Amino acid sequence: MRKSGESTATARPRLTPDALAERVADLGRGERLAVIGMTRDGVGEALAAREIGRGVLLVAVEDLRTARAMIGRLLDDLADLALARWPDWPGRDGSAPEVSGPWLKAAATLAGAGRPPRFRRAAPGLEFGQLLQAVDPGSVILVAEVDPASPAQAAPVIEALEWCAGHGAACIFALATAPPDASPYDRILYGACEIGRASAPVAERFIPSRSRAHPASVAERWVEAALAKDPELAGLFVCNEVVRLKGDGRQPRVDLLCREHRIVVELDGPEHQASPKFGHDRHRDYELLVAGYFVLRLTNEQVAQDLQFAVEKIRAVVRLRRPDPAPAGDTTR
Numbered sequence: 001m002r003k004s005g006e007s008t009a010t011a012r013p014r015l016t017p018d019a020l021a022e023r024v025a026d027l028g029r030g031e032r033l034a035v036i037g038m039t040r041d042g043v044g045e046a047l048a049a050r051e052i053g054r055g056v057l058l059v060a061v062e063d064l065r066t067a068r069a070m071i072g073r074l075l076d077d078l079a080d081l082a083l084a085r086w087p088d089w090p091g092r093d094g095s096a097p098e099v100s101g102p103w104l105k106a107a108a109t110l111a112g113a114g115r116p117p118r119f120r121r122a123a124p125g126l127e128f129g130q131l132l133q134a135v136d137p138g139s140v141i142l143v144a145e146v147d148p149a150s151p152a153q154a155a156p157v158i159e160a161l162e163w164c165a166g167h168g169a170a171c172i173f174a175l176a177t178a179p180p181d182a183s184p185y186d187r188i189l190y191g192a193c194e195i196g197r198a199s200a201p202v203a204e205r206f207i208p209s210r211s212r213a214h215p216a217s218v219a220e221r222w223v224e225a226a227l228a229k230d231p232e233l234a235g236l237f238v239c240n241e242v243v244r245l246k247g248d249g250r251q252p253r254v255d256l257l258c259r260e261h262r263i264v265v266e267l268d269g270p271e272h273q274a275s276p277k278f279g280h281d282r283h284r285d286y287e288l289l290v291a292g293y294f295v296l297r298l299t300n301e302q303v304a305q306d307l308q309f310a311v312e313k314i315r316a317v318v319r320l321r322r323p324d325p326a327p328a329g330d331t332t333r
Helices: 017-025 040-048 067-085 101-112 124-135 151-166 218-229 277-290 300-305 307-321
Strands: 032-036 056-058 141-145 170-175 193-195 238-242 253-258 263-268 294-299
Touching (some): 141 151, 151 170, 263 300
Parallel strands (some): 032 170
């Protein structure tokens, strides 16, 4: 237990999303964990991406101002989930002693009639425990978002999840940022963890300029601008893009790439007409071809003399590669 006056932020562990998933998977019934640095949905995404072998419910607390209302909605949600899982409930064969026989009989009657097994006159704690078993006998993990900046909004959420933990549920309090070490947060911060993230690769952190045409290629800039203005072709091509080829791992950079239709457009200056570039270009065309790409080569001179004709050639290739919808009544496809 935390001693009086001891800060809950002392030596707070920092976990990666993978480590968080392992920590959550080991939560026992009634255990609580505050996760700082992640929203409720962020925790859900982290757990969904990693198989933890347990059900997870993202608790809806939006627009609810009291713990009682939040618990009521949670019971409604659990009843809906139980109905969706019917008739695959544990305990129907006597294998789950924690499931109450009378509750199971009454709930099965409702579920069999297509109605959620919700009993509003029953003791909430009893109903909560039975619904948890019906949804997932492995113990459902509840995740709720706690507002770190508003104690008034945080208090009922904390109270509701404390009630759930007191009735056997493993609970996660998700806080996007670290809250103050004061009421009501001090009730959940002991043992809290923070989420640490490694820096993304530099390529993911770099935001390129809008134009990706090679600054030394006037032809690329002209074609890029013309395609951007064309209603049919706008957004399909990216300049100076890498194509990852299978096999030896080569990654040629092409002048214009349409990934959607696997089209490569190369704009060649006069140096591409002589060896060794001419031979290298033909071999690269072959590599792209066997990888499923259609390669269209235009010369810089063609672009300079008739830019619109060059665009029309690109349009023709796009239409060739774009799958046509089958005509009405055509059953041959």
